[in-house]
Amino acid sequence: MHNKIVRIASSALTGGKLLEKLKPLTRWEVQWDPNKTKCLGITREVTFKDYETTWAFLTRVSMRSHLWGHHPLIHTSYTWVKLELHTHDIDPKDGAHSQLSDIDVRMAKRIDSYIDEMTT
Template structure:
């Protein structure tokens, strides 16, 4: 993904359907809900490791089985490709955590 993201050209509804985009505050947000605290914490652990790897960290909070996330690149005061990348990774991690275990 190129460095300068044209938000008017990015299809948030198609590529990040569960995320809310606020073009005024320039943020992406999503509330993830899991079956319990352990699943929510496992999700946060995966996300934290990935965020460290790409050196881009979410604003988030956890309350039992919920993780509220807000993404924005503070240094650019905008949504950037790093936010999109992290949002997509978070979606994948949430799907991974919520899948029933294979027996």
């Protein structure tokens, strides 16, 4: 099996488009700036049944991240995992009011599907 690495270009989500894209991500916590005008990213925590399942999940996330060229910040301890998604290469001079991008939303949905598969 050969997986081609494809860097997916990100575009900032702002205003109504941002709110629309956040709607289906009900299991993710939105991180806002103090004025609640800028989305700084999204986080999700999950606990798996055992250590092996935790690392199987982390392996899937790491492979997908590598293939897409977009990597979440991952905190883990035995069966607990916390993931943070945001895009750090959005140019703040472009007028974007968000550090959340379309690739973050796409990655969050993929991570949700992995969690659903591995916790049922």
